[in-house]
Amino acid sequence: MTAVTNQTISQPLDRVDGPAKVTGRARYSAEIPLPGTVHAVLVGAVVPSGRTNTIQTGEAEQVPGVLAVLTHANLPKIAAQPRLFPSLFGHAAVGETFFPMQDDVVHYAGQPVAMVVADTLERAQHAAGLVHVSYHTAPSTTTLEQGRDRAYEPGRIFGGLLPGRMERGDPDSGLAKAPVHIDRTYRFAANHHNPIEPSSTTAVWEDDRLTLYDSTQGITATRLTVAELMGLPSSNVRVLTHYVGGGFGAKAMIWPHVALTAIAARYVGRPVKLALTREQMFSSCGHREEQEQHAVLGAGNEGRVTTLRHHKLSATSPFDDWAEPSLNVAAQAYSYPNYQGSYRLVRTNTMTPTFTRGPGEASGMFALESAMDELAYELGLDPIELRLRNHADADPLTGNPWSSKGLRECYQRGAERFGWRERNPAARSQRDGHWLIGSGTATAGYPVPAFPGLQPQRARARLYADGSAVLQAGTQEFGTGVATAMTQVAADGLGVPLDRVRFDYGDTELPNTAPAVGSAGSGMVSSAVHSAATSLRDQLVAQAVAQAVADSESPLHAADPSTVVVGDGRMMLRDRPETGETYSELLQRNGVEDAEALGSWQPTGMDTGYALTTFGAQFAEVAVDSDLGLVRVRRMVGAFAPGRVLNPKTARSQLMGGMLWGMSQALPEGTQMDSRMGRWANASLGEYLVPVNADAPEVDVEFVEVREDVANPLGVKGVGEIGQIGAAAAIANAVFHATGHRVRELPIRIEHLLRSA
């Protein structure tokens, strides 16, 4: 194996896409200048349940510039309905198994019932307002409260991947024997992702070949889904996605508007652009479901937790059994021998919920870590000490050792950085004027995706005779920094300077990789890129040392390849670096313009004999206005052990952003259902609150290094979600410490705390 001397991995390099983004040159999916492009606008149902009665399109059709008004009466039917399956697996991946405008049934408010296409956006919007729809309204269920009596236990959830019920040990007897119990119910408002870029698609047909510019977290998922829906060969659909304005799960699955745009483009014979409005984003790409979780801890007086019973009740759509997997990480967070978990669902008139950052772990760990904090107070133990006493040295689910963990170090280093030991443990013991001050902590955990059936990850490496190199993989960049990190992986794998490497991505014609979901992007794509780059390097070294061919002019002729090292684009003998030549010299001497290699990596299954989970520890300090109940988060510290960090600058930003998502989940964010109308009541950025700059606390991220040898070749465990997990619990625990009042509902609102004032 040839060694590489230059090292750019783990350097905090600036983003390669930074200049395009700060100059406004970056083109997002609704900004592709294609001649003749026309605009589509969706008309959503205003009732949550029933049927459309009449849809009058005449007035809209008369608007100058209108090319088509499509309804279930004239929209070409879909060819097939793909099943709901997480996009990570690399298949077609619809967000819900319902495709609108196939008949007159209305399942949820906002469901598209008509689509207008016109030459300008303004005309399309105007005409959309002139489509007159009347409804036969049926009774609806839109909240857990309305449907609680009709809850059911699904056999499986999450596209059939996870069981609806899990048990180990003897939870009944475990609870019966435990002298100390914490038995609590936690409630969670629905959340909408609200990436700053609303989803958009531009569709162009050339004969029977379709090109889509789509704001997606998975270009291959878009390709396969649209191909299946429209009955096209997959090879006839190309998806291009160079910039995506945030995803957070909203763009992880493929929602109906994407294929609707393609259908409209074929119908009118022009390129069609569809950009959802902010309001439509609340009923077009899923949400984190409204839910409640019942957690029961049974513990000994010394703080050893013997049992966790964790039941979840949540809202799903009329047609899919979806629940975000809230229980799994909580089930393996501590070493309880007895465990029981179950999901129950209520069918509601909403679209199918979906992945939302920290999908499941963010809610499940809120329940568990809030309960653990209560247990610590009940027993008079320091919350960190309680967690250490229950530390899982092996995975409680399987008994397997962790591939890497680092959680003890996360507690320790996070606590030091935060100043945890200086805290007075008594609740309501610290004031700053009329502000009550408190601090809280929580454990963070997020699985490294390891499943059977994941698709091979592929990349291509090409080196030109001038010494420049291109690495290609069909991934997509929605802000994570993957393009930058992959440039580093490519440079190190090939042994060429960073400025001689370009990373190409965002095109389904490139070798296929998984979508960027579930914190898996960097681990998956880096494995493929590393494989391609090192294959090409080894190929070139093999050529340089080859004895059989006539290239005896090669300075490395007949050398043992294991004695060759590569750096700055030059192959040389390790012991005699003056003996060697550049890749360029090798290719030029042989009259070859380029060299190319493909790399492939089969993702880890579940048969490694190890448990793969990323861990961390969260700390938060809050100030609560003793008169008004207003909560301000003053600072947050997170210590995380995500394995190899490819680029600390982009990784740190990811983790900080995740921590702010935790703060956002704790305080401002929540979508409220108006159950009388059956519609989301706050479907705008004016009313769906997210933190603004002036709300943001000081956020501090500490990396805890762990050596990870199982997950993938470079040991990357991922940073996309772990920053959020546990952060909301740390804040709620800090609110208790500040006020003596325990809030078991998210978001925490002023009215929860007014009585504590």
Place this chain on the structure above:
Amino acid sequence: MRVTFTVNGERMTADDVWPGESLLYVLRERLGLPGSKNACEQGECGSCTVYLDGVTVCSCMVAAGQCEGREVGTVEGLADDHSEGSERRLCAVQEAFAEAGAVQCGFCTPGLLVQADDLISRTAGAGRGVPEDPEIREALAGNLCRCTGYEKIIDAVRTAARREHEQVGQEAP
């Protein structure tokens, strides 16, 4: 109606503009300047922030007709030299955003840059020194970002302001 105004120093005209059309729409759809982003349609998120006669506005909330004869500045005009073919130099705030890790998905970035540029020109650029954190946070409170957690944005603004301040200091007699 016909609307003629100056965009980034260049005189531009849009024909057949509806009275209800926003400045943002005209910039993005008619004048080929999609740097300013459309994200909330109601002046809440700041992604469409531009200069109008030197004052920052949400261009989604300004009717294009109101801009007749006025001067508009967008993210595309922030760089020192944006003429075709020349090497584009980033302005202080663009450079600092790219360096600090203040850019992730990039969709809030154009509006934030214009707002930050305005803050810096009113403070450091006017000889008032580097703005304190609360002033930065307040000035940028109308620009939503979902990716970064804001911390690196503050870092970038501090850096750009410090450089601007130093430059102003050097230029002063």
